[in-house]
Amino acid sequence: MKLMLKGGRIIDPSQDIDETMDLLIEGGVVSKIAKNIPAPRGKAGGGAVVLDMEGKIVAPGLIDMHTHLREPGHEYKETILSGSLAALAGGFTAIACMANTKPVNDSRSVTEFILRQAACANLARIYPVAAVSINLEGGCLTEFADLKDAGAVAFSDDGKPVADSGLMRQALEYACSLSMPVLSHCEDRDLAGEGMMNEGFVSTELGLTGIPSISEDIMVSRDIELACYTGTSVHIAHVSTAGAVELIRNAKARGVKVTAETAPHYFTLTDEAIRTYSTDLKVYPPLRGIEDRNAVREGLRDGTIDSIASDHAPHSSIEKDVEFAYAAPGLIGLETSLGLSLALVDKGILTARQLIAIMSMNPARILNVPGGSLRKGELADVTVIDMERTWTVDMKTFRSQSRNCPFHGWALKGKAVMTIVGGAIKYRDNDPHL
Amino acid sequence: MILERKDVLGLSDFSAAEIDLVLDTAETFREISTRTIKKVPTLRGITVINLFYEASTRTRTSFEIAAKRLSADAVNISSSTSSVVKGETLSDTAKTLEAMSPDIIVIRHPCAGAPHILARLLSQSIINAGDGSHEHPTQALLDMLTIRHKKGAIQGLKVAIVGDVKHSRVARSNIHGLTTMGASVTVCGPAMLMPRAVERMGVVVETNMKDALRDADVIIMLRMQLERQRSHVFPSSREYARLFCLTRLMLENAKPDAIVMHPGPINRGIEISPDVADGPQSVILEQVTNGVAIRMALLYLLAGGRQ
Amino acid sequence: MGITKRVVMDAEGIDRSITRIAYEMLEDNKGATDLILVAIRSGGILLSGRIKEKIANIEGVEVPRGILDITLYRDDVVMTGKKPQMGETDIPCSLNDKKVVLVDDVIFTGRTIRAAMDALMDFGRPRLIRLAVLVDRGHRELPIRPDYVGEVLPSALWEDVNVNLSKSGGTDEVLIIQDMGMD
Numbered sequence: 001m002k003l004m005l006k007g008g009r010i011i012d013p014s015q016d017i018d019e020t021m022d023l024l025i026e027g028g029v030v031s032k033i034a035k036n037i038p039a040p041r042g043k044a045g046g047g048a049v050v051l052d053m054e055g056k057i058v059a060p061g062l063i064d065m066h067t068h069l070r071e072p073g074h075e076y077k078e079t080i081l082s083g084s085l086a087a088l089a090g091g092f093t094a095i096a097c098m099a100n101t102k103p104v105n106d107s108r109s110v111t112e113f114i115l116r117q118a119a120c121a122n123l124a125r126i127y128p129v130a131a132v133s134i135n136l137e138g139g140c141l142t143e144f145a146d147l148k149d150a151g152a153v154a155f156s157d158d159g160k161p162v163a164d165s166g167l168m169r170q171a172l173e174y175a176c177s178l179s180m181p182v183l184s185h186c187e188d189r190d191l192a193g194e195g196m197m198n199e200g201f202v203s204t205e206l207g208l209t210g211i212p213s214i215s216e217d218i219m220v221s222r223d224i225e226l227a228c229y230t231g232t233s234v235h236i237a238h239v240s241t242a243g244a245v246e247l248i249r250n251a252k253a254r255g256v257k258v259t260a261e262t263a264p265h266y267f268t269l270t271d272e273a274i275r276t277y278s279t280d281l282k283v284y285p286p287l288r289g290i291e292d293r294n295a296v297r298e299g300l301r302d303g304t305i306d307s308i309a310s311d312h313a314p315h316s317s318i319e320k321d322v323e324f325a326y327a328a329p330g331l332i333g334l335e336t337s338l339g340l341s342l343a344l345v346d347k348g349i350l351t352a353r354q355l356i357a358i359m360s361m362n363p364a365r366i367l368n369v370p371g372g373s374l375r376k377g378e379l380a381d382v383t384v385i386d387m388e389r390t391w392t393v394d395m396k397t398f399r400s401q402s403r404n405c406p407f408h409g410w411a412l413k414g415k416a417v418m419t420i421v422g423g424a425i426k427y428r429d430n431d432p433h434l
Numbered sequence: 435m436i437l438e439r440k441d442v443l444g445l446s447d448f449s450a451a452e453i454d455l456v457l458d459t460a461e462t463f464r465e466i467s468t469r470t471i472k473k474v475p476t477l478r479g480i481t482v483i484n485l486f487y488e489a490s491t492r493t494r495t496s497f498e499i500a501a502k503r504l505s506a507d508a509v510n511i512s513s514s515t516s517s518v519v520k521g522e523t524l525s526d527t528a529k530t531l532e533a534m535s536p537d538i539i540v541i542r543h544p545c546a547g548a549p550h551i552l553a554r555l556l557s558q559s560i561i562n563a564g565d566g567s568h569e570h571p572t573q574a575l576l577d578m579l580t581i582r583h584k585k586g587a588i589q590g591l592k593v594a595i596v597g598d599v600k601h602s603r604v605a606r607s608n609i610h611g612l613t614t615m616g617a618s619v620t621v622c623g624p625a626m627l628m629p630r631a632v633e634r635m636g637v638v639v640e641t642n643m644k645d646a647l648r649d650a651d652v653i654i655m656l657r658m659q660l661e662r663q664r665s666h667v668f669p670s671s672r673e674y675a676r677l678f679c680l681t682r683l684m685l686e687n688a689k690p691d692a693i694v695m696h697p698g699p700i701n702r703g704i705e706i707s708p709d710v711a712d713g714p715q716s717v718i719l720e721q722v723t724n725g726v727a728i729r730m731a732l733l734y735l736l737a738g739g740r741q
Numbered sequence: 742m743g744i745t746k747r748v749v750m751d752a753e754g755i756d757r758s759i760t761r762i763a764y765e766m767l768e769d770n771k772g773a774t775d776l777i778l779v780a781i782r783s784g785g786i787l788l789s790g791r792i793k794e795k796i797a798n799i800e801g802v803e804v805p806r807g808i809l810d811i812t813l814y815r816d817d818v819v820m821t822g823k824k825p826q827m828g829e830t831d832i833p834c835s836l837n838d839k840k841v842v843l844v845d846d847v848i849f850t851g852r853t854i855r856a857a858m859d860a861l862m863d864f865g866r867p868r869l870i871r872l873a874v875l876v877d878r879g880h881r882e883l884p885i886r887p888d889y890v891g892e893v894l895p896s897a898l899w900e901d902v903n904v905n906l907s908k909s910g911g912t913d914e915v916l917i918i919q920d921m922g923m924d
Contacts, residue, residue, distance in 0.1 A: 201631035205446065207546040207568030207606060210630060277547030321523035323545035325566070436823045462810070462827040471863040474813040504813075738819035 001049070002026050002040055003423060008053025008384065012060055013357035014373035023058055024048070025380040028423040033374055053384060056417065059356045060372050061093025061381030064334060065363040066158070066183070066237060066261060066309030069095075069126075072113060073102025078314035078401050080114065084123035085399035086312070086334040088427035091416025093381035094125035094371055095312075095334070096363075099136065100159040106131040106142045111150040123426055124419075125381070127153040127369055129183065132171045136160050141167070144174055153367045156183035158237055159284075161219055163189060169226050176232035181259075181366055183235045186219035186244070187285065196325055198271040198286040206274065208324065211286050217243035224251040224258055233257035235366055238311050240266045240285040242295030249304040259366050260299075261307040264333055264340035265406070267296045273406070279320045279327035280406040283313070297349050306362040308355075310337040314402030332400050336393055336407050338385070342414030345387075352387070384418035386429075391415055437735040441553045441560040444569035445610040453615060457579050460724070460731035466503055467726055477506035480737050483536040484510045486563070487543045492698060493563050493572075496722070497540050500729035506737075509536075524548075528555035538736055541565075559736040561729075567601045573697050574607035576728040578615065580721050581652055584693050589616035594646045594688070595637075596622045596678060597656030597705060600629045604697045605656055609635050622646030623656075623678065624668055643678055647687040655680055655696045655705045671704050681707040685715065693717045743921060749894055750915035755875065755906070758891030759788070762873055763795035765889050770840055773802040775868070777839045781857050782810040782828045784846035787906040788875055792844060807832040809843075814856035836865030842889075846904040848874040851885035876915060878902045 003025040010021045010033065017033070024032040024040075040048045069083040078086075080097075087095045097114065099105035105114065111128045118126035130152035131142050136159065144155060155175055162168040162184070175182045192215040197203050199210025220236055224247060227234040239245060239262045251258045271287045281287060299305040313330025320327055333340075341359065344350045350358070360383075364372025371381045395408045419427035437455060445453070466474055482501040486494050494510060501508035531539060538559045541549045546566030553560040564570040581588055593612050599605045599621045612619050613636045621632060622640040633639050640646040647653060658674065668674050680694065694706070694716045702708050710716060750758070770776055773796055780789035786808060793806050810828045812818065818825070843857050854872060861870060875891035880898060894917070896902055901918040 199630050201634045204629035204632050205606070205635065207566050207603060209567075212630075277550045279551075317523050317525070318521070321525050323524065323543070323551065324547045325545040438822075459824075459827065462829065465830060466813075469863065470865075473863070475859065476813040476815075476818055480819060734813075735824060736822075738821055 004048045004050040005053045005058050008056045008058035010058045011356045012374040013361050018353050025423045030374050030378050030380050057385040059383050060360040060374050062091045062359045062383045063363040064092045064095040064310050067095045067097050067312040069097040077316050080117040081121045082401045084121045087124040088419045089399050090334040091338045091383040093421045096127040096129050098129050098158040099131040104131050104135050106134050108146050108150040111152050115151045129154045129156050132157045154181045158185045161185050161187040172232040173230050181235050183237050184223045185237050186216050188215040188218045191215035198288045202271040213241040216241045220244040220247050228256045236260040238263050240288050242292045245295045245299035259306045261309045262296050262305050263311040264337050268340050277324050280404045282327045282329050284329040308341050308358050315404045320404045332405050339412035380423035382420040386417045387414045389415045443562045445571045445607045450614050456731050460727040463727040463730040475505045477504040480506040481536045482506045482508045482538045485541045486512045496725045497729050500726050569607045570603040571607050573604050574611040576725040579724045591617045591651040593617050593652040594620045594650040595654045598627045599623045600627045602656045620646045644687050650688040650692050653694050675704050680710050745919045747917045752913040755913045759791050762889040773800050773804050775840050776804045778806045778842050780808050781845040785844040789844040805833050811856040814860045832864045836867045838868050841867040842871045844873045847876045847902050851881045851883035854885050
């Protein structure tokens with residue numbers, strides 16, 4: 001099938017393109033990108049479906065490099081199918097899913113299972129992230145080479161830090177030799193203790209145990225030094241503190257191969273929001289102070305932080321409709337991530353082009369996966385965005401199986417209106433003009 | 435004369451006028467407890483559920499007596515475990531309670547914010563009887579009633595709060611209430627038991643008890659919340675007492691007419707030496723008496739509020 | 742149209758009524774023995790003081806006087822969030838076997854008196870309770886009747902009856918006030 005996206009504003013940072021052009025898709029790949037491509041004629045053989053993209057942004061498919069799909073093990077929270085549907089509705093053509101399933105994705109069989117389920121769903125591309133250590137216990141490394149061969153794209157014990165610095169060194173060195181990234185959840189558990197939210201004035205007033213920002217900074221610093229010393233690279237997951245942003249900025253300046261991601265809640269909310277004790281706001285790392293939020297925004301603006309990932313973490317009412325202390329940490333973000341990120345463009349913090357790079361090209365490069373570009377011959381993964389579309393977050397309409405979203409009722413501007421994976425339209429907003 | 439709120443969850447959002455209203459109302463209720471027949475029919479037909487997720491004989495008894503002196507029906511539900519352990523959500527708990535048609539629910543919970551979540555789920559009035567390390571508004575109100583009784587007014591007094599401030603809900607509620615009423619508050623305790631940025635609550639922070647007590651009109655000693663601390667935060671009780679026990683000698687640093695308060699139960703010899711606890715400056719038992727009056731006042735002011 | 746006021750008792754009339762009430766009480770009780778006046782807060786306070794003075798003048802005896810706040814005994818107190826201002830209750834002695842005379846300025850529906858009788862019972866078991874009022878304005882909702890009445894003044898439901906007593910007594914008056922509203 002041929003698909004012609006006509007007259008949209010094509011933004012493709014990989015080719016330095018930002019102008020009104022047409023995009024022709026043939027055989028699941030990009031076949032042509034140019035101004036005023038004549039519509040292929042003839043209904044039988046060469047005919048193409050022509051879609052008018054006027055007023056829309058046509059971008060390389062967005063990639064969320066940090067999600068939790070809960071399958072296998074916690075299918076009542078999310079499945080690979082429901083997570084994929086949520087991803088498509090949020091404008092993501094590909095998502096990476098973390099290893100903290102039950103059983104943990106620490107072996108070929110689990111990785112293969114995930115890929116098989118993804119193939120059955122045949123929706124978004126699913127990239128499994130395998131565990132660094134067996135059962136996420138921080139004891140001994142998983143079989144990196146075998147997992148890579150099975151289809152894992154990265155290694156991470158996300159949800160838990162690799163507390164043992166020696167093990168982390170081994171992981172970085174071994175992964176590097178296999179050209180695989182390590183995604184690090186940075187947290188000093190001894191400092192974090194039984195903390196439930198950011199330590200500061202708000203935690204003091206609320207009487208909730210605090211997690212100091214330095215519990216993140218210290219581990220970010222350790223991982224940077226490990227990468228520097230061993231000449232390897234490391235990716236810092238969900239950056240939330242001003243200190244971590246500064247450490248990464250300095251490390252990049254001195255040539256350390258460090259990349260980083262943050263999540264929309266860290267540049268949107270602060271710990272002040274927890275005054276309601278809403279458990280949907282319980283998340284690790286915790287929502288920080290206003291200085292941290294501003295530093296994360298600045299880190300995105302100046303390129304210190306490479307990527308925005310949702311850290312989509314579905315939980316049911318059994319985990320969330322409880323006391324704050326007992327609530328499981330995490331919030332869902334696949335369907336709100338783009339809308340919240342576009343607010344940074346609206347505020348003038350990022351340009352649309354920067355944001356597209358942050359949400360497509362950069363994660364593709366960090367994970368070393370195809371996509372993130374509309375170059376001729378690339379996979380035809382495309383996200384069409386309506387920047388002017390205002391909509392209200394309504395969790396009742398979510399494709400995700402879970403409802404732990406603190407943004408319910410928020411009015412957002414900008415939305416994915418079409419998501420194309422491998423040349424096939426997998427999601428289409430109920431927009432009469434499309 | 436009206437308390438414009440459904441719930442009493444904490445003193446952080448109480449105005450001075452509201453605190454005055456509660457204290458004035460409690461003042462008239464003190465008299466009832468001195469009668470031969472200590473009961474008035476005011477809250478006949480009102481059901482009060484005392485929902486206690488944490489053991490507390492004192493506070494529960496105080497609320498129960500308060501309800502009964504006003505002729506309300508008080509029902510005690512004690513649960514050592516959260517509903518979460520039983521596989522129930524807080525909404526399930528709320529719906530179950532609602533089905534029993536209470537009018538006021540008094541809740542004590544080891545988790546900060548639990549009363550706030552229940553208050554959102556329920557149409558009934560919620561009174562927070564202590565939530566984790568967060569707030570204990572009725573304790574602070576009874577403390578303020580005691581202070582007002584002994585000192586005439588709260589405005590302008592110097593109050594020292596000494597002990598494990600970090601884990602103390604009594605400290606937090608008193609800081610909110612006393613600063614709202616115009617007292618100047620100094621908090622004092624071991625450095626590692628001082629919560630971060632507490633000075634932003636409008637208090638002076640001291641780690642030396644002598645400095646904290648200088649010119650104090652009121653001394654509120656906190657209970658060592660051993661159950662709310664992670665292990666090994668302080669070397670030993672002996673070491674604690676060496677620095678922070680209110681002895682007769684230490685008390686000499688305060689004003690000669692300073693009053694000594696403690697929310698109870700006292701760890702004698704750790705927080706307060708026995709001679710001070712039983713001495714002429716101690717008003718600890720009056721606090722208990724005032725506790726009943728304060729709780730009667732709140733039940734009275736909240737009852738029937740939303741018809 | 743505003744508010745119209747009508748004086749229905751003047752200082753002289755009020756004083757005559759109080760004197761008569763005091764005589765009736767003493768006659769009824771055959772003296773002042775075991776008599777105690779209990780004023781209902783706040784309308785009965787000044788009036789009970791006057792009656793106490795009269796009795797002292799007639800008999801040369803100071804009868805004890807208590808003050809009762811009936812707020813907590815009202816039947817409408819939990820109907821709304823708005824709570825009436827409360828005052829102190831001060832009963833100077835046990836009421837066991839006493840002849841109690843409740844004193845209020847105006848009797849209207851009778852609900853206040855019902856509440857007052859319940860409250861009295863919590864302070865002991867009086868031998869009897871009587872009721873003295875300066876004005877009976879009618880409209881009773883309970884089977885209650887005063888024993889000593891200054892004056893019966895039938896009034897309309899929309900009218901207010903105000904008894905203004907002063908400490909000295911010179912400017913005493915009873916008014917019927919009608920608020921016609923604004924139009």
